[in-house]
Amino acid sequence: MDIDAVLSQAIQAPSGDNCQPWEIQKTSDGVEIFNVPAKDQSLYNFRQQASYLAHGALLENFSIAAKHLGFDPDVKLFPDANNLNLVARIKLRIINPQPQQLFECIAKRTTNRKPYKNIDLPPVLLETLESAASDVPGVRLMLAKGAQQRNILAKSSAINEQAVLENEYLHKFLFQHVVWTRKQLEQLKSGMFIKTLEMPRPAETVFKMASSWKTVCILNKLGLSKIVAKQNEQVYNHSAAFGLIVIKNNNHDSFVRAGQALERVWLNLTKEDLSLHPVAGIIFLILRIKGGGVKEISDKHQKMVLRSYENIKNVFHLDDTDIPAFMFRLGQGGKPSATSPRLPLKSLLRPGQNF
Ligand SMILES: Cc1cc2nc3c(=O)[nH]c(=O)nc-3n(C[C@H](O)[C@H](O)[C@H](O)COP(=O)(O)O)c2cc1C
Known part of the structure; x- marks a missing residue:
């Protein structure tokens, strides 16, 4: 099983103004996820807080997709205190796939800026x-x-x-x-x-x-x-x-x-x-x-x-x-008029090894 299938789901995460402030390095036993501060220099991103939030969404997608596709992810946040751009080091172990209810929702999730119906939610x-x-x-x-x-x-x-x-x-x-x-x-x-x-x-x-x-x-x-x-x-x-x-x-x-x-x-x-x-x-x-x-x-x-x-x-x-x-x-907002594309996985990979 190729880790690219998991990564392709992970990078569907939302980010401020769709900046996609991440890079990925494959390692011998998993992957490392890096923040790229230059991608979001806005006033909203004080101390990279907005970008870290987006990384959290990416890691959530990663964990769901990994389990669904047959990997057990061991995620360590900020493993290097001297490098806060290294957001997570993830070690992976191959396991039997564990179907995840939310897996199909990763690709469907989108921002919807339409007016919604003021319904009562259950x-x-x-x-x-x-x-x-x-x-x-x-x-x-x-x-x-x-x-x-x-x-x-x-x-x-x-x-x-x-x-x-x-x-x-x-x-x-x-x-x-x-x-x-x-x-x-x-x-x-x-x-x-x-x-x-x-x-x-x-x-x-x-x-x-x-x-x-x-x-x-x-x-x-x-x-x-x-x-x-x-x-x-x-x-x-x-x-x-x-x-x-x-x-x-x-x-x-x-x-x-x-x-x-x-x-x-x-x-x-x-x-x-x-x-x-x-x-x-x-x-x-x-x-x-x-x-x-x-x-x-x-x-x-x-x-x-x-x-x-x-x-x-x-x-x-x-x-x-x-x-x-x-x-x-x-x-309840119905279907949005348009959705936002993502950069190809290839363009986000740092040169590295293959898991
Ligand atoms: C940290 C963060 C902050 C965001 N802030 C806003 C916001 O204030 N207003 C807004 O309309 N969308 C906001 N978004 C949504 C993004 O613009 C959206 O996720 C991005 O354009 C990608 O589109 P998608 O969610 O449809 O995939 C935010 C998303 C994230 C992760």
Whole structure:
């Protein structure tokens, strides 16, 4: 059995703006997974927290696929304290394949940014999601589903969209990663395809104009950033619930584990034909501001983000020891208009040995 079959599933993991910040080295008894900081230099990726989360999702896919295809993975996170780019060293032992219910969901999982139906989710599903996440050590999933809570969370998360259009660094990173045509997408196999953003045509045209920083500054004077935030708030309000992944330690291991939990939740939702949309921007900005990375964020935006976080904290009844790691909305969203491709496995492999 070839390990490439497992790796091909692992790299279907989600990542911020579809940056795919990983490289893989095959070793004599398994594989090593590396983070590539240069692939995601955004303000959202303070101390590589967002990338570590994405790696957690990759490792979750890896473990599911390995067992399904006949390998027992022994995963050690950050085995070299002097090299935090080495996220995991995985030793593999050949075993009889152990069919995994979630295996088929790895390839089907996708981000869905459409408005969702505000349906009532069955309590048993919510319990499954909570326990899938809390099976990962040090991680907890909190869910909020009442209309009033949803309103607050929709508004608080959409503040991020205002910030993206008003902060030059956030703006630059977003538009560097937008892919405008299918042809370009076919070549790049990374980044965020415009059709996955689920914008109506007129909004797409304005979005294109807003890709120039000079133009967006003028349009913001006419209220664009606030209008966009309002429109996103309305979309986010069409959700069955919001989820917040919470950790207790602000270290790299915990962000990887938060990513493992996120992927478990996402795959379980996929199994039930339900959708998930990360609304993580505001959380990553809070982590950055609280960690002291404020140089590139104006006082006005810091205040805006901190106010939003107070609301999020109140809805989820967080205490001061809880660290928010990731927020998302979930519900019945149907089929997204487009999906995001992945780089070929070959291009992610470092020269090495063969398992
Ligand atoms: C750490 C992380 C942060 C993300 N943040 C956001 C976000 O704030 N808003 C959003 O629309 N999508 C977000 N995403 C979703 C990614 O854009 C998406 O996973 C990527 O484009 C690949 O698409 P796919 O999930 O459909 O495979 C995030 C994903 C990860 C893993």
